[in-house]
């Protein structure tokens with residue numbers, strides 16, 4: 237399969253395809269042959285061998301232009317059987333120095349705290365009401381200033397950018413040009429600058445990769461409406477309406493100009509046909525292109541929907557086979573590149589994708605819901621059950637944790653708007669095993685529910701005009717609570733704020749390997765309102781204790797039947813977060829403890845993180 241990816245006919249075919257994928261401004265359709273760019277101008281110049289340095293970025297900026305700005309519509313018919321050649325030779329992308337590299341044998345992403353950014357809503361640098369790449373660059377220092385000694389920044393060290401390519405929609409999940417940057421967000425050279433500025437600060441960057449479908453305005457699909465088009469077989473067609481429905485009972489067969497096409501999400505998002513090797517080859521090329529722009533990996537949108545077997549539409553063996561083939565492809569380009577799959581499903585089906593031969597990570601939706609449930613009802617059992625059942629299904633730490641994302645109601649909207657509940661949810665997230673992802677604005681407790689645009693509303697930076705997001709009318713109304721202290725500036729100055737809590741937790745996670753890569757054991761508490769988790773690595777042992785309830789709890793005790801402590805040894809319990817006087821601990825005969833009382837009283841919604849220091 238891997239060989240087949242490269243047993244390719246002619247480079248000129250690929251050049252034709254590159255030219256055909258212009259942005260929204262490109263003339264739809266694929267007219268008759270015209271002057272083609274000389275093949276020699278593309279391949280050699282894009283053969284980069286290292287991730288971008290400042291000079292590399294400059295070089296990429298100048299050479300990458302043909303991929304997005306080539307003359308529109310200069311294709312000749314593509315023989316239906318032909319597999320297009322790669323536009324760029326397979327060259328290894330070297331690892332970037334100065335970024336998280338991995339601890340205790342685990343990959344770099346286990347040292348990361350990811351931050352999901354919707355560029356349109358983050359920060360508007362040019363006063364048009366729409367967030368953009370230069371706006372994100374301007375705010376990087378607030379996310380991580382690159383100085384480990386300073387703790388005024390939030391401290392995240394990896395970004396997930398929701399789609400940044402040209403698209404007719406505001407959200408970008410229906411792509412018209414897989415090689416481009418949405419002009420509302422900036423240019424490819426802005427993107428290169430973002431990568432360079434982020435990497436300089438020790439921040440890695442992954443981008444959304446929308447493999448499953450395109451926009452119905454994508455030139456490939458516009459052409460494919462013609463049954464004679466070489467692109468016809470890039471999509472999934474039926475002469476008549478097969479009639480069966482999708483995974484949510486939705487209509488998935490949509491009338492085209494001739495026949496019906498399959499689109500699991502909507503008629504404006506036709507599914508690509510991965511049974512056609514030309515499609516796989518093309519998307520391999522897209523992946524290669526973005527790795528060579530310096531991205532550190534991809535969040536795979538709708539990962540479970542890739543290949544259907546008739547009316548069997550999710551998690552099919554063919555989808556898994558495709559990822560098995562995809563893995564050696566992208567790892568050969570950059571062994572450090574990460575993939576994290578969106579597989580919104582029950583955990584056994586999610587875990588199938590990350591057993592080592594397909595994706596690196598997948599989001600644990602079940603655990604996310606359980607963290608929220610425990611925070612909402614003030615009881616630990618939901619989170620304890622989900623963690624104990626889910627985590628062992630993955631390889632150690634190889635799953636992505638989160639509370640909510642851009643498709644869900646915002647965390648605080650699910651928690652009755654109470655920042656205290658947001659705090660305990662954040663403690664569970666950021667002390668748990670796995671790779672944590674924070675959705676922008678979650679750290680200040682932004683609200684947003686019911687509609688997607690409200691869940692993706694502009695970031696609230698200050699109490700000033702338009703929350704400091706823009707000087708113009710914002711693309712989407714800003715949540716009005718920005719003026720009542722719910723903004724980055726006010727919360728950063730308040731040591732009791734939700735933002736300050738996130739910031740403290742993130743910096744603790746970065747300072748303590750046990751929180752990032754350590755093994756874990758759930759600890760039994762005498763109160764059902766208390767969540768307690770032990771994390772331990774070769775170097776240290778940390779105990780997290782969370783009072784999920786609004787009541788002060790006196791006399792709560794903790795027990796662990798067997799654990800990693802030295803039998804009979806005494807431990808000083810040094811508070812890293814919260815806490816008052818130390819309450820030292822004596823290990824039991826099995827390395828656990830029994831009836832340990834970490835504090836006389838656990839205040840309402842309090843989080844305590846203790847470092848258990850062995851005493852001589």
Ligand SMILES: [Ca+2]
Pocket residue numbers: 360361362363364365366367368420
């Ligand atoms: Ca703008």
Ligand SMILES: [Ca+2]
Pocket residue numbers: 380381382383384385386387388389391
């Ligand atoms: Ca810093």
Ligand SMILES: [Ca+2]
Pocket residue numbers: 448500507508541542543544
């Ligand atoms: Ca599909």
